[in-house]
Amino acid sequence: MNQLSAYTESSITSVAAQMQASNDFLAELQQKAKTTQRGYAGNIKIFFQYFLLREPNQKDVEEFWGLDEQTANGLILKFKNHLVAEGRKAATINRYLAAIKYLIKVGRNLKHCHYHFDSDRIESLKVTKYRDTRGVSVDEYNKVFDVIDIGCAKGKRDYALFLLLWANVLRRGEMAQLTVGNFDYHENTLTVYGKGKGNDLTRIDLNPYVAEAISDWLGCRRNIKPSDPLFIALDFHNYGHQLTGDGIYAIVRRTCEKAGISKRMTPHKIRHSGITDALDLAQGDYRKVQHLSRHADPRTILVYEDNKNQYQLELTNKLAARVGKKRQ
Incomplete structure (x- = not known):
């Protein structure tokens, strides 16, 4: 060769x-x-x-x-x-x-290579940021709950998943790593691995309505342990396995298309949508929204640590009240 x-x-x-x-x-x-x-x-x-x-x-x-x-x-x-x-x-x-x-x-x-990547010669290209981060409106998003049958295990899983994606604007990678032990129904909290935070865990507050939906989903499963995945695949070939990021992506795409949402939806598009709605609810208070989205610099989070849960839970409650079958 x-x-x-x-x-x-x-x-x-x-x-x-x-x-x-x-x-x-x-x-x-x-x-x-x-x-x-x-x-x-x-x-x-x-x-x-x-x-x-x-x-x-x-x-x-x-x-x-x-x-x-x-x-x-x-x-x-x-x-x-x-x-x-x-x-x-x-x-x-x-x-x-x-x-x-x-x-x-x-x-x-591994001591098998003795040169460096020439960053001066091979420059990265300037990326034009995608500006359409508005996602869909809350009325458009609510269409998904009209096509989810909460009378079956799959419907209970998807119902909890779509509520959580919106109300806590989680990333699909964060969703895919969740275990049963990360969920505390009595405290209405969820512990997540934040993006770019290595093994650091962040505890976030849940709206009681969202916590109830997660608990209802877990009630469909038997002999679950804290180490078991929070969201699992239910198809014949992958039943019981951790629902991967790709699996969550597929569920979102399939459900949103079935609901007749015209915009091409992804988990991150739901995150965009929730954050945009939160900005309106917070009347432009970016500090509150950053606590919800966890986009803030860690040093900034430390400064506002005493108020973090109050701000995040306030917006989570408002977001949760706007989606699902029990919305006002």
């Missing part, structure tokens, strides 16, 4: 192979969040496929790590230019570059 340094526009071979990462490399990827791991692995695979026209294997990874700095960064720049020519979005291109940069970092940690 030709060395990666020889993979030019006119010198590429095609061989069938399966991607097999080394134990060390896989262990490094396992340190990342599951969604990040999956994304990096896929991006790295496509990077190699562009030059090899086949599935990469561990030998290809080792060869890439063994290149000199100029050749390696030249290949990365060529790949970036290819993505630009394809019309890929800036955020997508930047994710590919981040994955390749991490691949180099892993190689250096």
